[in-house]
Amino acid sequence: MKRIVALFLIPVVFAGLTCMTSCKGKKSEEQKKVDIDQYNSLEQQMESNVDSLPTSAEVIKMLTDLEVGYIFGISNPVENTKRYFTRDAKAINMGVYGADLSYATLYSMQQSVLDYLSAIRSLSAELNMSQIYDETLYDRIKQNYDYRDKLVEILSEAFDATYKYLSDNEQQPLALLVVGGAWVEGMYITTHVSEAAYNIAGISGNLLEQKKSFELFLDITQPYMSDPLVANFVNKLDPIKSVYAGLSTSLTEKDIINITKAIEEIRGKLI
Numbered sequence: 001m002k003r004i005v006a007l008f009l010i011p012v013v014f015a016g017l018t019c020m021t022s023c024k025g026k027k028s029e030e031q032k033k034v035d036i037d038q039y040n041s042l043e044q045q046m047e048s049n050v051d052s053l054p055t056s057a058e059v060i061k062m063l064t065d066l067e068v069g070y071i072f073g074i075s076n077p078v079e080n081t082k083r084y085f086t087r088d089a090k091a092i093n094m095g096v097y098g099a100d101l102s103y104a105t106l107y108s109m110q111q112s113v114l115d116y117l118s119a120i121r122s123l124s125a126e127l128n129m130s131q132i133y134d135e136t137l138y139d140r141i142k143q144n145y146d147y148r149d150k151l152v153e154i155l156s157e158a159f160d161a162t163y164k165y166l167s168d169n170e171q172q173p174l175a176l177l178v179v180g181g182a183w184v185e186g187m188y189i190t191t192h193v194s195e196a197a198y199n200i201a202g203i204s205g206n207l208l209e210q211k212k213s214f215e216l217f218l219d220i221t222q223p224y225m226s227d228p229l230v231a232n233f234v235n236k237l238d239p240i241k242s243v244y245a246g247l248s249t250s251l252t253e254k255d256i257i258n259i260t261k262a263i264e265e266i267r268g269k270l271i
Contacts, residue, residue, distance in 0.1 A: 204251040
């Protein structure tokens with residue numbers, strides 16, 4: 001994930017640096033060296049600043065570490081794939097199903113894994129990415145059911161490949177929607193693993209960590225806010241933005257309830 005986020009942001013910032021100097025005329029070799037040094041410095045800064053943006057697989061693993069049980073019916077039904085006609089809806093719900101796939105995989109729900117892989121493959125085929133979610137991915141998952149760290153690695157690689165494909169094909173806005181959809185679904189699962197999630201030790205810390213991820217995601221979207229798909233998606237996040245803005249360094253029961261309601265409202269508009 002760190003590599004992909006840096007891939008989104010660095011070219012944008014570097015382009016700005018290039019413009020500031022090239023607009024004044026032909027660059028000297030010394031100026032070119034300065035630009036490269038600035039680029040390398042930016043790359044290092046980006047990679048160090050995205051540690052708080054985990055993949056959905058890493059978020060779900062936090063729940064398995066807390067020994068929270070699997071909840072049937074919590075994920076986005078695979079039948080909903082028929083409802084997504086626009087490119088942005090497909091991209092967002094690829095992210096949603098990515099989190100659902102992580103959830104099923106890390107809890108060893110084999111039929112659900114097959115179902116969510118099928119849903120993702122359906123949407124990815126419509127976005128010309130079917131090669132990422134082929135049979136070999138399921139084979140790798142099946143071979144490593146007993147090794148959660150390896151499963152996180154496998155799933156994260158698949159999601160990274162998705163983001164990279166979109167970015168390499170100049171579809172960064174769609175890539176951001178995949179990331180955003182995965183974040184929302186990961187939050188939804190986290191807040192719905194129990195009828196009283198606030199009573200589960202560790203959930204509070206998990207949700208606070210996601211505040212950092214959320215703020216970072218908003219920063220990442222800024223260079224693309226002129227794109228109507230990105231702007232529309234970010235606007236849908238206003239309920240959680242309002243809740244997170246009022247939080248301190250710890251969460252009360254009321255805070256967790258407010259986060260849960262905000263995420264429910266947002267997710268309802270996405271799936």
